[in-house]
Amino acid sequence: MSGGAVEVGRFAPSTTGPAHPGTLLAALLCWLDARARGGRVWLRLEDLDPQRCRPEYLAGLREALEWFGLDWDGEERQADHAAGHAAALDALAEAGLLYPCRCSRAELSAQAKRAPDGSARYPGTCRDRPLPAAGDGGWRACSDALRVRLPGGRIELMDEGGADLSASPAGEYGDPVVRRRDGAAAYHLASVVDDQRIGVTRIVRGRDLAPSSAVQRALGELLGYGAPAYRHHLLLLEERGGKLAKFHGAVGFEALRGVYSPPELCGLLAHACGLRPGPDPVQPEDLVAGFDWSALRTRDRLIEWDGGALHLGA
């Protein structure tokens, strides 16, 4: 963005579990990116998935972020904005881009081709099925998942860190579900609609979400939205089942709080990502002045919880 406009970022955790070190690092980096630019940053609690989201996780996330020392210029729950998601679906339906998909989970996962993010590529099986017409609630009452017909062609997208995020979403991923079978707006759609509503100009998040940027951008283009800047960062990893995976289950906020003060944990995480030479205690606000993405390590980092403390690996 140019012309002195204020940058807007957002930290958007799903309310599907307690905060853990990876959650706090992602929140810290998103917050620092905005604060160091004199920008605004929102907390968006993504609570649309009725199977996996829990009110206690939502409350716990909010509490953990406040304890850690982060503040927000605005806060919202995705579930409060169903009308906006519905309006976007209306616009896509009106443009003739929605269709019902009846493929079962088993049919979809049997699909041999994988998308770049590891999910099953949707082969377009139901692409020619018409949207149910008006009457009995029409397509809005339809109990199938709804997908959007993505145009062919390539989305050109560069991450600020230099990674090429360009992709051909229609070919590489297939048409995404935009409304789930249970009626909830699907993740990609809700994400771009909510970003647009609060005027997000910068998307800062873990690099596990990088591959889906082109799909989200394609949806944004269909809805006539402008393009945000993207910055994906390193992940904290843990060992799970003999493999390294994104840090998730090893330790949650309650246990961390029993061992670390907020500045101690902030110091450890700032050190883990390369912002500080050592793990000495620090407050998030003390990191704003010198914040520079080029100082951050780009490689993911192993972090282990031994039941009483976190230990950084290579």
Ligand SMILES: [Zn+2]
């Ligand atoms: Zn289908």
